[in-house]
Amino acid sequence: MPDLPASHRLRAGRYAEPNRVYLLTTNTLNREPVFADFALGRLVVHQLRRAQDLGLAKSLAWVVMPDHFHWLVELENCSLRKLMRETKSLITREVNLCSGRSGQLWQQGYHDRALRKEDDLVKMARYIVANPLRAGLVEKLGDYSLWDAIWI
Structure with a gap:
């Protein structure tokens, strides 16, 4: 593979299939902890629900x-x-408006992983929502409020 910038490598071979399950991840620009502010984190939640x-x-x-x-x-x-372009754009607009920020909020691109039918979705969901525990942000999941899963 040629040495391409990370954003181009992420898009190489990307294919989206309706009704397929994907794990999507995106980072703030320079990994700035913008959503340590609970109110700004709720703006992300609002856009995920909007989608x-x-x-x-x-x-x-x-x-x-x-x-x-x-x-x-x-x-x-x-x-x-x-999905990601709209979601990230609307989050950026709301965060900038509510916080007095301006400009770019997100790193370019995003990571996606298509889950195979045999992948355990509940196990993946538990892994996702346990991120605050692994990051040491809380001692128990109930102490972190910016998560949700249909099975939990």
């Missing part, structure tokens, strides 16, 4: 960490590119 309400993707599990989010989705009526 589901619009029928773009069914949210199976998610967690908003201080400098990134993980989102387990079943893709519905859009592409991965559209």
Whole structure:
């Protein structure tokens, strides 16, 4: 593989399939802990729920960490590119408006992983929502409020 910038490597070979489950991850620019501010983290939650309400993707599990989010989705009526572009753009607009920030909020691109049918979705959801525990942000999951999963 040629030595391409990270954002181009992430897009190489990307293929989105309706009704397939994907784990999506994206980071803030320079891994700035923007969402350590609970109110700004709730803006991310609002946009994840909006995407589901619009029928773009069914949210199976998610967690908003201080400098990134993980989102387990079943893709519905859009592409991965559209889902992430819209979601990140709307989050940026709301965060900038509410916090007095301006400019870019996210690193370019995002990571996606298509889950195979045999992958254990509940296990993946538990892994996602346990991120705050592994990061040492809380001692028990109930102490962190920026997560959800349909099974838990």
